[in-house]
Amino acid sequence: xxxxxxxxxxxxxxxxxxxxxxxxxxxxxxxxxxxxxxxxxxxxxxxxxxxxxxxxxxxxxxxxxxxxxxxxxxxxxxxxxxxxxxxxxxxxxxxxxxxxxxxxxxxxxxxxxxxxxxxxxxxxxxxxxxxxxxxxxxxxxxxxxxxxxxxxxxxxxxxxxxxxxxxxxxxxxxxxxxxxxxxxxxxxxxxxxxxxxxxxxxxxxxxxxxxxxxxxxxxxxxxxxxxxxxxxxxxxxxxxxxxxxxxxxxxxxxxxxxxxxxxxxxxxxxxxxxxxxxxxxxxxxxxxxxxxxxxxxxxxxxxxxxxxxxxxxxxxxxxxxxxxxxxxxxxxxxxxxxxxxxxxxxxxxxxxxxxxxxxxxxxxxxxxxxxxxxxxxxxxxxxxxxxxxxxxxxxxxxxxxxxxxxxxxxxxxxxxxxxxxxxxxxxxxxxxxxxxxxxxxxxxxxxxxxxxxxxxxxxxxxxxxxxxxxx
Amino acid sequence: xxxxxxxxxxxxxxxxxxxxxxxxxxxxxxxxxxxxxxxxxxxxxxxxxxxxxxxxxxxxxxxxxxxxxxxxxxxxxxxxxxxxxxxxxxxxxxxx
Numbered sequence: 001x002x003x004x005x006x007x008x009x010x011x012x013x014x015x016x017x018x019x020x021x022x023x024x025x026x027x028x029x030x031x032x033x034x035x036x037x038x039x040x041x042x043x044x045x046x047x048x049x050x051x052x053x054x055x056x057x058x059x060x061x062x063x064x065x066x067x068x069x070x071x072x073x074x075x076x077x078x079x080x081x082x083x084x085x086x087x088x089x090x091x092x093x094x095x096x097x098x099x100x101x102x103x104x105x106x107x108x109x110x111x112x113x114x115x116x117x118x119x120x121x122x123x124x125x126x127x128x129x130x131x132x133x134x135x136x137x138x139x140x141x142x143x144x145x146x147x148x149x150x151x152x153x154x155x156x157x158x159x160x161x162x163x164x165x166x167x168x169x170x171x172x173x174x175x176x177x178x179x180x181x182x183x184x185x186x187x188x189x190x191x192x193x194x195x196x197x198x199x200x201x202x203x204x205x206x207x208x209x210x211x212x213x214x215x216x217x218x219x220x221x222x223x224x225x226x227x228x229x230x231x232x233x234x235x236x237x238x239x240x241x242x243x244x245x246x247x248x249x250x251x252x253x254x255x256x257x258x259x260x261x262x263x264x265x266x267x268x269x270x271x272x273x274x275x276x277x278x279x280x281x282x283x284x285x286x287x288x289x290x291x292x293x294x295x296x297x298x299x300x301x302x303x304x305x306x307x308x309x310x311x312x313x314x315x316x317x318x319x320x321x322x323x324x325x326x327x328x329x330x331x332x333x334x335x336x337x338x339x340x341x342x343x344x345x346x347x348x349x350x351x352x353x354x355x356x357x358x359x360x361x362x363x364x365x366x367x368x369x370x371x372x373x374x375x376x377x378x379x380x381x382x383x384x385x386x387x388x389x390x391x392x393x394x395x396x397x398x399x400x401x402x403x404x405x406x407x408x409x410x411x412x413x414x415x416x417x418x419x420x421x422x423x424x425x426x427x428x429x430x431x432x433x434x435x436x437x438x439x440x441x442x443x444x445x446x447x448x449x450x451x452x453x454x455x456x457x458x459x460x461x462x463x464x465x466x467x468x469x470x471x
Numbered sequence: 472x473x474x475x476x477x478x479x480x481x482x483x484x485x486x487x488x489x490x491x492x493x494x495x496x497x498x499x500x501x502x503x504x505x506x507x508x509x510x511x512x513x514x515x516x517x518x519x520x521x522x523x524x525x526x527x528x529x530x531x532x533x534x535x536x537x538x539x540x541x542x543x544x545x546x547x548x549x550x551x552x553x554x555x556x557x558x559x560x561x562x563x564x565x566x567x
Contacts, residue, residue, distance in 0.1 A: 043484030050488060 003079045011111060011301040014094065017079045017103045024067075024101040031067040064098055076105055085109045089303040108301030111353075113361040116296040119430075123287045123423040127279035130271045138267050139246050142254055149239040155204045156238045158185050162200060163237040166192060168229045170215065175224040180236065193231070200233060208234045284416055287423035288355045291362075298357060308356075309342045309349035356412075362422075363415035366430065370410040378406050477504045477512040481563040482549060490551065496560055500526070500550045509550045517562070520555040527551075 001023065006014040019027075029051050036049040041057050043049075055063055072093070080087060091107040149161050156162050161184050168176040176192060189197045195213050203209055210232050219225040244250050251263035292298065317327045331338055362368075370378075379397045386393035396402050421427040481487075482497040490497060500509055506524040513521050531543045554560070 043482075043487075045485065048485055053483065053488075056483070 001075070001078065003082045005083050005085065008106070009299075011088070011109050011299050011304075013083075013085050013107050013109050015076075015079050015083060015091070015105045015107055017075050017105070019075075019101040021100060024098075027071050028063060028067050031070055032063055034070070035063065035066060068096060068103075072103070075103065079105070080107075088301055089307070108303045111298070111300030111304055111357050113298050113357050114296040115291065115358070115361050115365060116294050118291045118294055118358075118362065118365070119422055119427065121287060121290045121294050121422060122425055123283065123290050125279070125283050125420075125424055128275045130268055130275060134271060135264055135267050138271065139250075139264070143243055143246055143250060146250065146253060147241050147243040150242040151237055152240045153205060154238065155202045156185060156200055156235065157240075158187055158197075158201060159241065160185050161239040161241070162235060163239075164200065165232075165234040165236070166196070167232045168193065168213075168224075170224045170227040170229045173223045175215070175221050175229060193229070196231065196233075199231075200235065203233070203235045205235055205238050208232065280420070283423065284420055285355065287419050288358050290423070291358050291419070292354055295358065298354060300353065300357065305346060305350045305353055306342070308353040309345050312345065312349060312352070313338060313342055359412055359415040359419065362419055363411045366415070366418055368411055368414040368418060370407055370414065374410060375403060375406055378410060379403075382406075472501065472504065472508065474508075474512050474515060477501055477508050478516065479547075483563065494554045494556065494558070496552045496554065498550050498552065500548050502528070502546070502548045504548065504550075506550075509552065513552050517560045519558040519560060522553045522555045524553070525551045 002018040004016045004018075006016065008014060032049075032051045032054040033047075035054050035058060036044070037047040039057075040046065041049040041053055044053060049057070058066075076091060085107065086109065088108040088110045091105040094104040094106050096103045152160075161182060163180055163182055165179045166176060166181060167174070167178075178192070181192075183197070183200075185197045185200060187197070193213050194216060199209065199211050199213075210230065213229050213231050215221070215224045215227055215229050217226045244253065246260065248259045251257040251260045254263065255266075257263040257266065317330065320330050321327065325333075327338070331341070334341065336344075379394070379402075382397060383390050383394045397406065418427060477500055479499040479501065482499055487495075487497040496513075498509075498513075504512075506526060509524050509526070510521045513519065513524075527549050529547050529549050531546045534542050536542055
């Protein structure tokens with residue numbers, strides 16, 4: 001058997017398997033023997049038909065096809081042993097020639113990333129400044145939230161809340177008869193009837209008023225639609241919206257604050273933390289984008305994008321399923337199939353993939369590796385978080401795959417930190433690396449392997465980590 | 472009878488595979504064909520020299536379908552043709 005490879009674009013490799021005439025003849029004869037056993041060939045006892053009789057009965061092509069089914073995978077596996085590439089996904093049979101035998105299989109190989117001078121990438125870090133206006137705005141919202149409706153003894157105005165009885169009739173037909181219904185008076189409101197709100201304005205509490213209103217043609221009450229209704233309104237209560245002033249009292253009302261200044265300080269702190277978190281996450285992406293720009297080469301097979309898209313779709317399905325929405329229903333609600341949705345998110349999946357590849361490569365270049373104790377600590381943390389399922393969780397995580405997946409998550413978050421440090425120019429100098437060859441040999445398979453365990457086990461406990469790494 | 476109506480089909484079975492090792496080729500032939508006609512047909516059609524021809528009438532086989540219905544295929548004539556040493560017929564008999 002002779003195996004040659006041919007490098008194509010997009011991380012694809014053509015693996016060409018060639019066999020001598022004698023080798024392929026042997027395979028064909030083996031197949032023919034099997035066919036003779038399994039099928040009745042007229043004139044021969046089962047299993048006794050010679051090669052030529054089998055070929056005569058089924059045709060040469062059929063025997064060849066059968067031989068390919070029987071031996072194709074075996075040949076492919078053997079060929080994979082011989083080549084220098086690690087397949088990233090399933091190969092795709094391109095073509096087969098029989099005389100001489102030559103089989104071409106296209107396989108995707110793991111993504112390849114050359115970062116270039118990633119260490120000199122610098123991006124300014126600018127968290128948003130928290131202005132006094134922002135705090136004022138926040139307090140204003142808070143004030144609105146704590147507003148109350150207070151009964152007043154004055155005629156109703158727009159914006160008031162009123163309690164009233166409404167009775168509407170057209171001739172003998174009673175179209176509505178509601179007691180004690182609550183309304184917030186608004187300009188141009190159409191419920192319960194257009195013009196009703198305007199009529200109520202100016203009425204003092206306790207008053208009763210009779211007036212006529214046109215019922216619109218489109219009204220769902222067909223007996224009344226288009227007619228003139230006589231409406232009787234009895235107004236019980238008028239309430240006014242009482243918004244508390246921004247003062248120490250509000251501070252004490254919304255929480256455990258001593259004074260308004262106390263509250264303001266706390267609001268500032270909260271907003272600042274939020275802004276910082278937001279900025280950190282945006283910053284990470286900005287630096288990653290800059291590194292993508294700086295990268296000399298980043299090449300990946302289309303299958304990697306598919307895998308990334310599939311991963312995020314599965315994650316979505318799982319999280320919806322956790323909320324009691326099975327995938328079939330989800331897709332019906334979205335009005336599209338899983339496949340078409342995957343197509344839709346392909347470009348964002350591709351972006352995530354590119355960033356993750358950079359992260360992986362940075363982790364490799366920088367030799368980032370969590371200490372076993374750190375992994376232990378992470379496991380403890382997740383077990384604690386699992387609450388009632390703690391023992392199950394521990395069982396799952398203590399397996400080699402569980403550890404690998406956690407290690408992978410940790411490596412990613414370490415890489416994220418490192419990327420941000422590099423962007424700020426705060427990264428520690430690189431330590432002396434071990435033999436670079438060894439690193440190159442050992443690591444490239446990692447990205448291919450990490451996707452699967454991450455999807456199975458690592459997810460759910462720490463989604464923000466894998467997502468932050470990806471998005 | 473036309474020369475080309477004599478031979479009907481080659482008989483390809485385990486047994487005839489072995490007979491071929493003795494340079495004997497087996498055909499189903501027309502029931503009324505005689506040995507001379509068979510010899511001539513083989514020589515003309517396959518361009519080989521024939522040493523001898525043996526023939527036999529094959530008894531029809533009976534097969535019962537269900538309890539009563541008996542089906543018989545018609546009887547047929549089989550010819551075993553021995554070729555002169557060194558002659559071969561490629562068609563039908565050897566790998567396609």
